[in-house]
Amino acid sequence: MEGEEFNPTEPYTxxxxxxxxxxPDGSQILREILQNSDDAKSTEQVFILDHNTYPSSSLFKPHLNNNCQRGLDSYQGPALLAKNNSLFEERDFKSLLSLANSEKHDQFDKIGVMGVGFNSVYHITDSPSFITDDKYVILDPHKWCYNGGVKFNFINHELAEKCPDQFAPFRRIPCDIPCDELFKKPFKGTIFRYPLRDTTGSDISDKIYxxxxILEMFHKFYEIDSINCLLFLKYIECISFYELEKGANEPKLLYKIQLENAEKVRQERHFIVEKIIPMMDLLNSSSLNENNQLKATYVASFSRQKGDSKEPNSKWLILNYLDDLLETQTYFQNNFRKNIRDYKFIPNVGLAVPLNDLNVTGKLFCFLPLPIPMPFSVSVHGYFAVGAYYYYIECFNKYCISYIKNFF
Known part of the structure; x- marks a missing residue:
């Protein structure tokens, strides 16, 4: 018997x-990049808007020859670059191959869970690329040049010397490594490059950037998000924005937001996140002690800088609390018939209280600010899920409100 096979697949684009x-579009893209960097335990996040168009005579030769409408030379124009100081891990590479299927779903020290955050960059680009360690990766969802994407070892094959134009857009980033030494040895961090979509014809998006x-995106982030984006993150201590103008050799600083007393509060900032994985393992094996609540309290000092002008520091009282995991597990099994491990329902709540300006409008957070204002100056953080909202409010009332009253 013979039959006609079919494969019910949907194009990646x-x-x-x-x-x-x-x-969401706009500055939400920057927040998603920031979240991924924090999950990678980076302490810095650098954004660069590059206005330049680079030569294209010594680029890689595409694997596919489809007489397509675009080659690699199409991506040598203006771009957004994002640099952090952590390496891309093998598990991260696997996440890039999946849509809405994150490799972080069982990593309880990570923010991401749904697997769609990175894909927000496709609002602005059709072909992201990045360099990390000794790897150079090009993503090609349209399959115009590669069959979805390709990963090279640029050290072993001396690709930066053989194809200098391919690496030229990465050479003028703020970096401690001299330009002529860059990419001759593994890069201790990760640099993403997002060439801006400058023409129609994309199957992903019709929007041209x-x-x-991007400058407007930077400005809105600085004016609206800024310090808020550092309040409940675990590792990022500095966010900076640069602009590399046409023909310029070095980028100029536009904005910087920084945790000034990072060395003093780093341990408290990491305290709960570094203990959550072993505690979840104990919960899974039914070995968790009944007394398993954790709390961390510290005063964080933040600064903002616009160009050469630095604003006075802003101080915040940060409270983080992990409620009883056994109690939470019982609650979700009884009310939702779900295990908190499977859905990453972690009873981790927090408060951020401004100490300099009590006229600040508080916000609702899930590590990063949500577009939901609070009716008071205190900002509230939690792993919010719609069905679990009232349970988190119980956690909040149980610890945080009483703590504020005692503090003041």
Whole structure:
């Protein structure tokens, strides 16, 4: 018996288009990049808007020859670059191959869970690329040049010397390594490059991005998000924004937001997140002690800088609390018939109290600020899920409100 086989698959680009239709544009893209860097335990995040267009005579030769409408030379123009000081891990590479299927779903020290955050960058680009350690990766969802993407070892094959134009857009980033030494040895960090979509014809998005749009994105982040984005993150201590103008040799600093007393509060900032994995393992093996609540309290001092002008420091009282995991597990099994491990329902709540300006409007957070203002100056953090909202409010009332009253 013979039959005609069929494969009910959906093009990668169509899936991305659907994700973007339900995923925010604008400065939300920067927050998603920031979240991924924090999950990678980076302490710094650098954004660079590069206005330049680079030569294209010595680029890689594409694997596919489809007489397509775009080659690698299409991505040598203006771009957003994002650099952090952590290496991309093998598990991270696997996440890139999946849509809405994150490798972080069982990593309880990570923020990400749904697997769609990175895909927000496709609002602005059709072909992201990045360098980490000795790897150079190009993602090609349209399969115009590669069959979805390709990963090179640029050290072993001396690719930066053989194809200098391919690496030219990465050479003028703020870095401690001299330009002529860059990419001759493994890079101790990760640099993402997002060439801006400058023409129609993409199956992912019809929106064209120009450098002015990215500048506006930077400005909104600094004016609206800024210090808020550092309040409940675990590792990021500095966020900076640069602009590399046409023909310039070095980028100029536009904005910087920094945790000034990082060395003093680093241990308290990491305290709960570094203990949550072994505690969840004990919970899974039914070995967790009944007395398993954790709390961390510290005063964080933040600064903001616009160009050469630095604002006075802003001090915040930060409270983080992990409630009883056994009690939480019982609650979710009885009310939702779910295990907290499977859905990452962690009873981790927090408060951020401004100490300099009590006129600040508080916000609701899930590590990063949500577009939901609070009716008071205190900001509230939690792993919020719609069905679990009232349980988190119980956790909040149980510890945080009484703590504020005692503090003041």
């Amino acid at each position: 169509r899936r991305l288009r659907k994700i973007l239709e339900e995923y 120009n450098p002015e749009d």
